[in-house]
Amino acid sequence: MRPYNATTREWLLYTILGIIADTLDTALTAISSPNRPQRSVLPSDIDNLGNEELLELRKSAPRLHPQAGAVRLTSGTVAKPSQDMDEDAPDPSEANALDRVFSGTTIPVPRVRRVVKSEWNFMIVMDHIDGPTLAQVWPTLSTWRKILVAFTLRRYVRQLRRLQAPPGAPPGPLAAQGPARICESPVFGAVQSHRGPFASYAELSAFFNDRHRRALDAGNVAQDDPARKDLFDDSEPLVLTHQDINLRNIVVGEGGRLWLIDWAWAGYYPPWFEYVAMETQNEHARVSGTDDEFWKMLVPFICGPYFRQYRWIARMSLALCWV
Template sequence: MCVQPSDIDQLSNDEILELGKKGRKLHPNAGVVKVTPSTVAKASQDLDEDVADASEANALDLLFAETTIPVPRVRRVVKRQWDFLIFMDYIPGQTLPHVWPTFPTWRKICVAFTLRRYIRQLRRLKASPTTPPGPLSAHGARRCESPIFGQVQSDRGPFTSHVDLSAFFNQRHGMAMDAKKVPQDDSSRNDLFDDSEPLVLTHQDLNLRNIILGDDGRLWIIDWAWAGYYPPWFEYVAMKRQNEDERISGTDDPLWKAMVPFICGPHFRQESWLLRMSQGLYFA
């Protein structure tokens, strides 16, 4: 893939960090600032302290190299005292909440088909047997942030393996059963976390606000801060939960909500299991 030059290529790290300080916020509530006509900067959101790389930049680099999903191209990652500043291409266009109400039904369905193709590409990016769940890093397991962990505490881990992640949820499942005083011989205690498929790259924050209809006509996916390797059904549950609240989703359109199972796959059983064991996630 041919990569066009960036307007920060010739600048030093100190020079672009100074641009980052002076950048204009693209949205009052967003942490992304525009630093040049074609470049934006975003602070990394890794939960672990003193990490050696920025997981969101790692995910974007992998997506750019291994998929055709339109994502911002990372141009530079600069270490600061407590985090990294990720410089990436600015995507001209509008986020979908601005244009979704103007779309006829056929065009909304076309968006769903496009997103479904993107999800299929993500699921081809499988973690190796030794890769830990969660954020992408060359330096071991990291704390994981996900809507799957519930509203009380949205981050858990780090988990050293898929088995470790599964054991956490099964333990919390047992805690929920105990809290509900479910008999030890009840069959529901044997209904455990679904770890039957390999971990795959997952966005976990798919909503209209994180999709840009580019001036080039393509649908761009942004904000990969929560991306990581998780069971395939995490994408469905995370997207379903993100789109229950209009303030998060950007729309209250019933059609958009109805298309989530089509986009991500209808993982109804796993969603029901999480709901039944959710009380176990209330504990620290």
């Protein structure tokens, strides 16, 4: 992780800008509530096809990208395999997350049209969103348009954070049924990005606090050092987080509408995980979709300036390399 030495002044500036933006967002929502894209409530061109027909179509469907698992199933849909770390997961967490976002927010996301069980996993069939990715469009945008993009993404993140985990629900992927699932997140580090499952929020906190202690021990930090008392921040409830918000996962659709795609890592986590995940991805332009410094400056505005939590994770990141 790259060091981030943000000052108190920077934190205060981002906090004030966030308050202003949220006030404006609330006012705009009161005046004119955003509508669900019309195409999302219309019938799909696969409605009359059976599951076996869809599985057969997938065999000859063209890939959307040479290195991607998603294929163009029909003119209006794409299909992608579920990516749950649990081999025996009874349902695909990505589809569960998309359904939760579709029903609980106005964020433009591909609507799940069908979930089909195949031999090794699930096939998730969802709407195909036409348009370039934001990574392709970003260099052509004016500074003002880039700021508007950041404002829109902040509105999306605000809506996601209103979707709190149900009482007693474990952290991690959304499950319609079954026990807690293995968590996958950039916050867990590059060496092993999946951990758990964690039966409770307390278990997630205990995992990170143990790794923090081990990192301090490896660095021969004195037992009375104040860093020993700086623990994992679990002060806020678990909320729905995307964890893969980058320019490659945002499609610029009709009318300039921003569609948020690829919810494979989504789950219930502390709110600051979204910020740490975005900062972590910004370390590599190939992952984030850009090396633009202005985009990096906008991330604390989009997700909130969780500088302290990012420094805490960075300080103990070596311990996350250990199995």
